[in-house]
Amino acid sequence: MAEVLLSEEEKYYLVLGVAQDIRVDGRSRLDYRSGDVEVNTVTNSHGSVRIRLAETDVIVAAKVDLGVPKTETPNQGIIKFLVDCSPTASPDFEGRGGDQLAETICRILSSTYAKSSSINLKSLCIVPKEFCYIVDVDILVLQCGGNLLDVIAMGVKACLGTCEIPRASGTRYDLGKPVPVFSKDEFQFDYLDVSKAPVIVTLPRVGRYFVVDATLEEESCSKGKLAIGVAPDGSITSVDKLGKACYQVRSIAASVQMAAKVGVDVNKVLSDRINKLKLSKLHSAKPWPPKPEEGMDVE
Amino acid sequence: MKPKTIANCTRSLVKGGAKNGIRLGARGIHEFRTAKISFGNSVGSCEAVLLPGTRVFAQASAAIGEPSDSRPGEGAFTISVWVSPAATGEMVGSSEKPSAIARTLERMFKENRAVDLESLCIKFGELAWILRVDVHVIEMNGCLQDTAALAVLGALLTFQRPQAEIDVNTDELVVLPLAECTPVELHLFHLPAVMSFALCDEILLAEPCQEEEDILPGKLLVGINDSKELCHLHLTHPIEQELLLEATKLAQAQCLDRLNMLKGLVEEVKTQREVPIYKRPQGPRATGTVLSLSALETSSRNRSEKKPSIKYLSPLITASDINMLEELCIL
Amino acid sequence: MSNDSDSQMEVGQSDEFERLKGQTKSESLFPKPPLVNPKTNKRQDGRSPKDVRPIYVQTGVRDGAKGSAYVEMGTTKVLCIVSGPKDLPKKMDLSSTGIISVDVQLVGGKMSEKDVILIKECMEAVVILEKFPKCLLEIFLTIMEDGGSSIAASICAAGLALVDSGVPIYDTPVGSTLLYDGKDFYLDPSKSELDSVDLTDSEKNDSGGGIVTMGYLPTREQICLFTMEGKMDAEVLASAMDSLTNVNLKVFAVIRHHSMELMKEFKETKSKVNK
Amino acid sequence: MQKDSQSTQSTAEEEEYEIDPEEGVPVPKRLLYADDKLKFKPKILTGTPCMPGQRICLANEYFEAGEGAYEFGESIYASALGFLQTEEFPEQELTVVSVKRGDGKPPFTAPYVGAVVTCIVLSRTQKLCRCLITHVGSVKLDDVVKGIIRREYIHEKHRDLSEVETSFGVGDTVLARIVGISDGDFIMSTGEDSLGVATAISSAGYYMVPVGWTRMECPKTKETLPRKVAKIVQDKNVEYWHRRNMIKKESDAKPEKA
C-alpha cells in the first residue's frame, strides 16, 4: 500500500515533535487537517460525494437498486460496500496491487455498518421477503495522503446521507403479489437517516502518543493503529487493532476515550455539512441526464 | 525454430526494400496474400490459411443456456482465442497477443452485431442458445487478425443448430432431433473481414509477414463488411489522411473478392451436405424484442416454477439419437 | 420538496403501505431465547454470566509437525499446526524480517477475511520476526467446531503451538471473548448466545450491546489483538476490557499449568537420555 | 547485540524513545542507557523452568540473551519454553543466558547471517551458482531455502582468479557460511579452508575423493575434476553426510543386485 520511506532521523524528528504536541504541519495531536465535501460528482448515480482531506481524495457513489432481501433478515434492506484503489493514488495500486488494502477497508466498513444499529436497515425494505432496496456504495480512492480510513468513513456517511432513495408511493397487487409502484416524478425521493451513523477515528501511535488524522509520514512512523468507530452520541460502534503492534490496556482505554471525544465533534461537523448539502441539492437545478427509472430494473 | 532476434541486415533489407517497392516475400507492395479456406466435417468448423504460413482454425458450437440479465431477449456469443505453443517458439499463454485478436474479433462480430442474436432466443429471459467460437492459431506468420476473422466468418456461415422451441401448452423445452427437422443456420446481418497493413513512412505494405510486422514501425487494421461499411479501425502509428483513405480503398476492393470467394466455398459445402437446409425468412424475429410489463409478469411467474425439462418428441428414441442430439447441442 | 396536495395523496397511499409492512415482524419470525433465565440467574448452558466454559489444552498432538496444539473451549474445538521456516514465495521476496502466513479452516463454513487478518497481525506482533530473516512461518488453524468465541480459542491454540514448536516469541498469547447485551457482560459466550443478540435492530438496543474479543500477553501485560463490534460507551468498554483481562489471566493459568507438565516430561526424557 | 535489542524493541509497543521527566523531550533510549548500566550481578540459578515471556534478569553489560531468550528494555526475557541455562565467559566477565528445552527436540533454527550451512548446488553460471540450503549447523530444515554463492566469494585470497566452473559442479554438497542477504536470497561464501565441496559425484556415478586442495578424483574411472575442496574439520554435518552417503550407496547397490 501507499507508504513513504523515512530515515531513522526523520522519524525521530517527527516523534519528537509529536511528543511536544507540535506536528510537522503545525497541528496539535487532536487537530484535523482542512478538507471539503462536494456533492453530485458523478451524476449518473443516486448519490455521490467527493471528499478531500488535505491530500487524501476519495469519491463515494451510491446506486440504489431493487432486489430481494436476505432470507435471514426478511424485513431489512441491504447495503454493500466496494472499495477500489485507483492507481492514480499511487503506482503500488497498479493492477491488483491495491486489493489487499481495499479488502481490509471494505471489511471494517461493512462490520461497522452491518453489525451495529447505526442505520435503520428496515427503512430500506419495501415489501418484506419480496422487495427491498440494495444500496451499492462504491468507494474510489483517487489519492491517498494518509488517514484514508477516516476519510472514507466520512465520505460514506455523507454519501448515504445525501443519497436519494426513490419513494415507493405504494404497492399494486399483481397476481396476488404486492409490487411496489414508483412515482414517475424523479424529485420524489427520501433520504436515509444517518443521524446514528458512525465515523471512524484512526489513531496511529507515534512514539508514545496517539495522534488524530495522521499524514503518510506519521503513519510510516507507527507500527500499528486503532480504528475506532464513533457514533454521534459518543458511543463506540467498532474497534479494530490494525498492524503488528501491542498496546497496554490503559493506553487502549485512553485512546478510546480520546476517539469518543474527537468523534463526536467530527460527527457534528459532518452532519450539519450534510444538511447544507441536502439544501443545496434541493435548490440545484434538475440533474441531467435523467436517472434510469427504478420501476423497470427488476431482473 | 526461427531465431527470436531480428538481424540488422534483414532490418535494413526490409526497410530499404519497402522504399523501392521490394518485399521479403517477393510480393508487390499492395499485393495481398493468397487465402485458402477449407471446412471440416463437423458443422461450423473452418480453417483459414494465409500463405505463406499463417494458419488459423475456428470451431463454432452452440449449447442451450440462460441469457445474460442485461439482454434477456438475446442469445449469448463468446469468442475465445488460443495461440498454440507450436505456432510461436515459446509459450504465449497469457500474453497480449491472443487477447488483442479476441478484442478485434469481438468488436467486429459482437459489438457490430454481425450475428442475429435475437434469433437465438428460445424463451425470453430464461432459455437461449449460447453460441461460442473457439479460434486456434496453429501457425503464425503475421496477419493473425485477417486470418482469424476469415476463419470465424467461415465457421459461422457453415454452422447449423437443431431447432428448439417451447411447447405452448405444456411449457417445456422441445429439442427436435435432426431427423425430424431441418437444422437452422445462423443469420448474419453482414459479413465483416479485416485487412492489415504495415506502415513505413508514407508507404503501405499490404498484409505483412511476421518479420515485416516486427521491423516496420506501424500497423493499420481496416475492417470492412460486404456492404462496404467500415466495422473496425485500428492504428498504431501516425499516418497521413490520404494514406489512410487509400488503405481503406484497397481494403474494400480486396475484402469484397475475398468474401465472394468465401461465399462460393460455403455454397459448395452446403450443397454437399445431405441434410436439406431450412432457410429462415429474412429479417429479425418477433420473439423477445419488446420488454413489456406482461413479459415481466410471465418471467416472474415462471421464475418461481421449476426449470423446464428437456423432452424429446420422437416416440422411439435410440441412444444414437441422443448422442447425435447432444453432439449438436453441446458440440 | 413537493406541494401539499400530492403529499396528502402520498400519505393516503403510504399508510396502507405501512400496514403491509407491519404484516411481518422479525420477532414473530425468529423468536430469540433470553440470554439468562430470569428465575435462576443462569445462562442457557447453566453457568452464571461471569463463568468461563471448561478449557482443555493439549500440545504435540501431531508428530512430524514442528509444533502443534489442540484447544477446547466448551464446544469450540481448534487444532493448530505450525510449520517452517520455509523459503519465501517468489512474489513476496522483498522483506528483511520473517513473514508469517496464517490459514484458517472453519469446518463446514468459512472464516471471515477480517478475522483471519486480525489473527495474522496478532501473531506478527507476538513472534520475534528478526530471528528468522527471509523465511516464512506457516500457521494452520483448523476450527473443528465453532461453538462461539472461536477467535479467542484460535489465539490460544496458535500460542500453544508456537510454544510447542520453540519458535521465539515475546510472550504466550491468550484470548477471550465477551458479549454485552446493554445490561451486563457475558464472558466467553457460546454460539447460540452470540446468534441470539441482534445488534442491528435499533429499536431494542439503544442501550447498546456488542461483542469484544481481546488477545492478551499476560506477563507483558499487553494487548496483541483487539476487536469490537456493536455499540458501547467508552466507560463500558473500559470495564469490559478489565473483566476480559481477568478472564485471560484465568486462561493463561491453564496454559501455564499445562506447559509446566510438559517441562516435567522434558526432565524425564532428559534423565532417560542420560541413562 | 545492540542492534538486536533495538529491533526487538521496535516490534513491541514501547518505541525506542523514552520521555525525560523534566522537559518531556524524548531521547533515544540507547543514548540514555549507554553509560549508567546497573553494575551488580545477581545470582541466576540454572535449571529453573521458564515460560516464553517470563522475565529472567537484568540486561546489563554482564548479561546477554542467548538462544531461547531475548532482551527488551533493560531486562532479559525467555522466548521459548525450557530450562534456564547460563554460560560464563570469564575473560569478558560476560554471562550468556539461554533457555533450552531438555528433550531431544532440536531448537527452532532458520538460516541467519553468519551460520555455517550445508547446501546442494542446483545450477551454475559464470557469475554465481545457485544452491539449496538443507541444514543450518547440525539441524535439518523442514524445507529447503534458496541461496547463491557469488564468484567473488569462492576463495578468500585471489577473488578474481576463482571460477565457478572449476570450483563447483551441479549436485555437489557444499559447506558454506552465510555472509549476507540480497533481495532475492541468501549470499554464501566458501572463503575459509574448512568450507567448500564436501561430497561430489563423478559422471560415472561414484562419490569422488579429494586429492589435494583443488581436485577430486573418481575412485573407479580415475577421472579427476577441479573442485574447491573443503578441509573437513570434525563436524556433525560431515559425520551426518558420511552416514548419509553410506546409506545412500547401500540403497543404490540394492536394486542392482535384485
Add this chain to the structure above:
Amino acid sequence: MAYRTHLDDLWEQQIRPDGRTPHELRNITCQMGIFHPQASGSASFNIGNTKVMAAVYGPHEVRSSQKKHHNPDKMIINCEYSSATFSSNERKSSTKADRKSMEISSNLRSVMEHIIIPDIFPGSQIDVYVELLQDDGGSYSACINAATLALVDAGIPIRDYAVAITATMSHSVCMVDINAQERGQCAELTIGVLAQSNEIIVLELANLLQNFYLKDVLDEGIKGCAAIYKILEEAVRQKFNKMEQSLV
C-alpha cells in the same frame, strides 16, 4: 412514435437531441495539477458528463515487475486505464484487467510512446494512469486528452500534443463529439491527431460507418481536434501564467 418524428424534424433543422448544432462541442473543463504533491503530473478533463482523471508518475527507475524484458537504453512507458465501478449507467462490479480496459491501456501506451521523446530518460520508467469517473460518450478520446495534459503538467518532454475527439455521420450530417444517447443510433469514430503535424494517430470505430463517408468524418473530426487543442493550450497557458505570477 410521436417522439421519433419530433426528433426527425429537429434533424431537419440540424439540431441534435441535446440541442447542439452538429459542429458544436459539449462544454469542456480541464484542470491541471489536481493531485499536485503526490503525482508528478496530473490533470482532469471533463467534456459534458464524461469525466476523466489522469496521473503521471516518474520518470523513476524501472520497477522489478517489468525489469526482465526490457533493454537498459530504452524507456518504459507504462499505461493503465481503469474505469470506476459507477462510471456507466448500469453498475458493473470490479472492472480490473478485463479485455476492454486492457485493450484501451495498450492503445494508450502506443499513443504515449509516439508523443513522448523516448531517448531523454534512458533506462527509466514513466507511469500514466487514467481513471474514467463517468462515461457519457467519447470516453477514450477524453482519456487521451487528459493523459496529454498530465504529461505536460509533469514536465515530460513531448514532441507534440495528442488530442482526440469523436465524430460521426448520421442523417447525412457530419457531427462531432458524440454523447451516449447518440452513440446508440450512429457510428462513433474516435479520431486523434498530433496537433502540429495533422497526422492521425488514433482511430477507433464503434458501430458501422459507410466507407464512402470516411473522408468527411475525418475532416470533421480533425476540425474538432483543432478546437480541443486550443482549449488544452489555453489551460496550459493559464497554469504557467499562474506560475509566473507566483514566481514574481
Add this chain to the structure above:
Amino acid sequence: MDESDRSNIGMKRANLDLNDEVGNLVMPGDEFSIPKDSSKVILGPGLRSVIDKRSNELKTIIACKAGLLRKAKPNTFFLEMKTRSYHSFKKDDVLGIIKQKSKGEHYSIDVACRELRAQLSKNAFEGATKRYRPDLQVGDCIYGKVMDFPKDYPLELTCVQPSGKACGLGSLNGGHIFHVPVHFVRALRTASPKDNLLQKIGRIVPCETAVGANGLVWVKASNAVLTILVAQLLQTLSKANPDEYGTYLNKFNSTVRTVV
C-alpha cells in the same frame, strides 16, 4: 520376463552386431554387442556406450536416436538422421545473431535453437586485443565456429581458426539471413562439388552465401531484389524433394532474367 523372450516378442532388440546393421534403420533403445575383435570403436552421434556400474567396463552400446546406421572407414559408427533441430558438435560452423552485449567479456548469441545458449568472447576475432577489437551491435550476424560446449554452460563460439586467421569467420554485414531445416543445411554442406546447389545458384546469380550447421543461411547478392529471390529459392527448395530441384532452378533462372 527376461532378456531373451523380450527380444523374441520384438519389444526390444538386443545383442545386435554393429557391422551387420550398417545401412539399416535403427530404433532408439536398440542394444549392440561390443565387437570382440576390434580393439577400438569410435561412436558418433546417436550411439552411446553404457558402463556397468559394479565392474566398470563396457557393457553394451545403445542407440539413443532413430536413424540409419552408417560406418566410416576406421571403425567409426554413427546414425544418420533427418532432424529439423540443431544438436551442436565441436568444430561446427554456425551462424548466429547477437542477442545482447553484456558488460562482461562475452556477447550472447541467438543460434536459432531453443535449448542452446551460445556466447562469443569479445576477443575471439582475428587480431583482436583488449584495446582493439570489433565492436558489434545487437542484431549483427556472426559466422563462428563452436569451440566447445561444457556440460551445463552456454556453448562457446569463436571467430578465429586455430591458425589465428579468420578464414571467412567473423561478422557478416548486408545481405539477408533466414532459417531452413537442419537436414537441408547438411545436404547443402555435404554435397559433392558437381551437384552442389549453391554453385548452381551461383552460376545464375553471383552471390555470397554462408551456411551454418544450425540451419541459418546468409545470402548476399549484388542488389536487394536478387538477395530476396535467392532467399526465396532456398526456402522453397528446402521444402521440395531433391529431384524437383532442376525445375525450380530453371524457373528461378527465368525470373532472374526478367528482373535483371
